[in-house]
Amino acid sequence: MSTADETGGLMVRAEAVHKSFGRLEVLRGIDLEVKSGEVMCVVGPSGSGKSTFLRCINHLEKIDAGRLWVNGHLVGYRESGGRLYELRDREVAAQRRDIGMVFQRFNLFPHMTALENIMEAPYRVKRQPKAEVRSRSLALLERVGLSDKAGSYPAQLSGGQQQRVAIARALAMEPALMLFDEPTSALDPELVGEVLEVMKQLALDGMTMVVVTHEMGFAREVGDSLVFMDGGVVVEQGTPGDVLTEPRHPRTRDFLSKVL
């Protein structure tokens, strides 16, 4: 793991990141920096490339042009003698261990209990001792307020509970960075609060987070910075207070007038 000196205190650095699906150019030059410990919220209209950018950060999508570093390491490539070499599947998997991801549709493993979901990766991937993983997983369940649901299967949990298990599952790998892709969009309104509360606690504990969300209240209260994306570029960026109250760009103003 790199020290803050090497990375200049940056967790994520994106330089002119481009990504196309066939002829559709979804990311058209993203420049971004996320500092260690920072909570960055990303907003923007549907199809603006928010999910795609998030997925590029942990190499679920391969970028076409530009550079992307996480924790000082180039994502998906190794640079040597001025040339880029693609990383092997095994090396990509190793990079992803330090990046947690929470999905809109939870994506819990339905054939495993809540506890087994959380234990799976630390036990099978990091090969940590089972008893240790188990007690740490139970502690994580308690942290997200679900101690009594250890033996429940995902189908027996509410959406909010499933998403909290999913957060605990990502935390079990002790990531340096957490990515959230609209974590509350698939939830009934009364379940949104419990998930946001867990995320807020995580932010207070100092976790570096990139959160794609439509919850402006969360962005204002918890976010250190707010990014507005549209058409595959970052249109505006600043503190949540500034961007939400005094948007400079007309497109930001237009978008905020629709969602606020």
Place this chain on the structure above:
Amino acid sequence: MTDLSKDTPDPARPEAIKAVPVRHPGRWVAVVVIAVLAAMFVNMLVTNENFKWSFIVDNAFRPNIVEGVWTTIALTVLAMVIGVLFGIVLAVMRLSDNPILSGVAWLYTWFFRAVPRLVLAILFGNMGILYAKYHIGGVPFAGPLGDLMGVDIDGTLFTVDARTLLSGFMAGLLALALSEAAYMAEIVRAGILSVDPGQEEAAGALGMSRALTLRRIILPQAMRVIIPPTGNETIAMLKDTSLVAFVPVTNELFFQLQAVGSRTFNVFPMLVAACMWYLILTSFLLAGQFFIERHFARGAGEQPRDKRTALRALGFGSGGGAAGGGGGA
């Protein structure tokens, strides 16, 4: 006992409905017709002397026939185990990004699904014609190497006569297992494709390797789709083991029963005995399938607990058992 609903009328709850149920006269007619037909059938079984029930009872459990039962079970189990494992490999190859791997898998399935099992059995039984001898564990340049060291090395660890290796049980087993792998590959592929792609992404995001994801996340979920048609395949395999008589494998169940039948001029009773044996063995397979399905239903909410779903899982009535008939598309 007093009728509570009358003694203490609940103001909020109206009186329970007492209606004349719909009568189903047609059903009762059907029941009578079926009862009569069944009685006639049983009467025929008992009174027709050609069945020779005592002969069946005396001969259906002879040692050579019990040995035949074990051979049939062994062939079924081994062919299915090899078929399932190889089928998984083929399915993964078929779904791989590498066009050569997926092409080879396609070619394999194409060939083994096209050629009838009976033809395969005979073909494998005669494979010995192609090679006189197989050399297993051969060391290249063993001769010169041996000269160098001053010892005489044969160059082979052991030599097997091709006709021993590829005849009888092994040839029959290979024919059945390789053909089964082709069908299982299609079933497994359909199962893998049925799993939500979000599962693979979630596993990938946790840093799980592809192999680990397949083994721990994808396949266990695919099992729910894979098992019912695999049950069908196992039952079909149990019956297809009778084809190895053409390899020839002579200690197999059907061959043995027929041998007794033709030797004693009691062909028909031994055919009845064959039906009974296959019915018994198939029933055990159905019970096994029930427990395996229940195991892989974990977390799916729909645990077959009550009797109706249990019967359905056993293949009675509509439901999973019939899905994916001849081995999927």
